[in-house]
Amino acid sequence: MDIYDKLMTLAKRRGFLYPSFEIYGGVAGFYDYGPLGSQMKNNLENLWRKYYILNENFLEISTPTITLYEVLKASGHVDEFTDLTGECPKCHNSYKIEDLEKPVCPKCKIPLENIHPVNLMFPTKIGVGNTRDAFLRPETAQGIFTSFHLLYRYAREHLPFGVVQLGRGYRNEVSPRQGPLRMREFSMAEAEIFFDPNNKTHIGFNEIKHETIRLNDNIEEQVLTLEEAVNNKIIHSEALAYYLYLTQSFLLDAGVDREKLRFRKHASDELAHYAQECWDAELYSERFGWIECVGIADRSAYDLEAHTNASGVELIASRRYETPKKVRIKRIIPNMKKLGPLFKEKAGRIKTILEELKPEDDEINVNLDGEEIHIPRDCYEIIEKEETITQEKFIPHVIEPSYGIDRIFYCILEHSFYETEKNNEIYRILKLKPIIAPIKTGVFPLVNDEKLVSIAKKIDKTLRDNGIQTYYDNSGSIGRRYARMDEIGTPFCITIDYDTLNDNSVTIRDRDTTKQERIPIDNIVEYISSRL
């Protein structure tokens, strides 16, 4: 049994992860979060919120998982996530049709069979009868982009600002074989930070520029300060470097092993269709090697531009000039009194075209539905005037840290898993960080004596009243109860013994050292709270 098997066994036994729909045979790529798993996932997501919403002051939104066809068509997912695949009947290899000149097996020279598109999105329909096509979203980001204009206004038209979303994404994986590392329905936490493309510096960079980070640019792996990485153009902007560091801080805080964390740069041929530069935070797993858990991409203006073009709504920002510019401009002013009667129903469209034309020639011809239409001179005026321009419009660039919550969840479990031996028996401990641990403290009466039990229950209640998740247990030997808590990563255990009756104190046991400390009952809440 390798660590993956041991961990997944523990996860099932103790209520972290269950295979979904197991009574019907199960289906690959889906997992249930059990009682402890759900709590731990909440803790992980809330820690993420602390980083991005509290510390960075970003805006959280929540958008539908069902996403209109048009959105994903514009974003490129409909086309880019679809591969036409064919299979050779002789050698049984599969090929992407678009990689070949003809649909013929390059080895056996015979035509491919079973040619079908492989689309990684789950299609669905909205409504009954007059339906609209839709997909389950492959990422949460598009929901942020499609409301950019409203969010930009909410942010009072200042850049940079960030918007985050935590939620489910869906990808119909061809072969989801890596357990919770490749799920068909998965949780992600994404931040989209909108920048002026002329200014990808970061206000917080100065404070963190001497911190180090482990970088692998596919040529070499080195530990650099962020300043060095930016100056040597290994990372191309301060902003991107900042979010690499933020990601590192978050992951380490969540309990990732520093030795099992690195950042790897995507080679140009592995960049996603929307990405300009991308770094993955990779976490090491014993069985699967380096796992991509966070993607930090410079998506440039790709998405906002695509949605602006497809929807006709300008998803843009303005850059105010320090000193307004005065420019002389010529402009065409259509004369609707003439245009209207002359062109009837076409007049409206002609007006729009005229207003966008640059008045250069005296002769104006307009192309409407392939028809060349001459516009008489008396249908418009050309005026020239001086205008004060205070701002210019541009499409913001997007930097996107995108976290695979389930993958991080699994890697934290793996990095926290320790197996030792105690009295010739295998002893397992999950050394979860207190902030991540689903249960913060066990509460035990040393023996099943009503005098101790009643005090224990009172302490248990007090802790819960103060927002500390407890686990009351009076069954089995004290050692067994400690072992149960160790296996699910509970950092503290409180034991009420006969001395408690005399001096109102209890022992608090530390999971990792097994050391005990005696403290007054009145100090318990403070003791635990200060360590979370």
Place this chain on the structure above:
RNA sequence: GCGGGUGUGGUGUAGUCUGGUAUCACUUAAGCUUGCCAAGCUUACAACUCGGGUUCAAAUCCCGGCGCCCGCACCA
């Protein structure tokens, strides 16, 4: 998706070759006990991946589905 391997209580297993409804341990639960690291005793719960076939009889043999593991492909 292709090929190979594999599937027994919550977990790990014996039994499969050579057909006769299932072994052991841990866990869990109830109780007795227990004065700090999975102690002990009693009792209890609990399984043959699913469907079809062969047979008097299938965990066992055959076929298919599903899951898992490995390789190829796919994905990033």
